[in-house]
Amino acid sequence: AQKVTQAQTEISVVEKEDVTLDCVYETRDTTYYLFWYKQPPSGELVFLIRRNSFDEQNEISGRYSWNFQKSTSSFNFTITASQVVDSAVYFCAHIKAAGNKLTFGGGTRVLVKP
């Protein structure tokens, strides 16, 4: 069975600091997908990124960047120059390629103080 671990339960930073969220997954699948979702205080779940297991190229999108390392089963997420609007709970998730069940980590709450 798949397992996703987000060891950091809460991170507090001051605005403009960088924040890195850790995600470690366990799977026996050779082909799978990883996701990051954001849940702002309003409660909805917002899709951020999807990455497949064959694509280890790291990505930058604006202030967000992702570091996928298959060798260490990690899929970390960094917010550069954090803003108050980045305050949210962030979830990492895994799904096997032919599957239809997302497995979520426990989430990391990020608090960005002005």
Add this chain to the structure above:
Amino acid sequence: NAGVTQTPKFQVLKTGQSMTLQCAQDMNHNSMYWYRQDPGMGLRLIYYSASEGTTDKGEVPNGYNVSRLNKREFSLRLESAAPSQTSVYFCASSETLASYGYTFGSGTRLTVV
């Protein structure tokens, strides 16, 4: 707007009461899901329906039942609510192969007293 609609948004129940959470999607997705969210535990799958007419248990099915009424609608029923079922419930839908991820509803905050 296209998406997943959940009702109600908030509900307070007394222990032992029953209720049904409704979910509908208008994206013609085959698969639908019910998750519960508890602090520190992320989202855990209660039940899912891979296609119309089928339902399967997820990680935490005890105390719940589901009905896939048609392709659009997937309801979650609590027959006899317990305080341990206090949680935020999310419905989601996806293509048959969900590797593109889910579309989530806005959630139902349920309190059982």
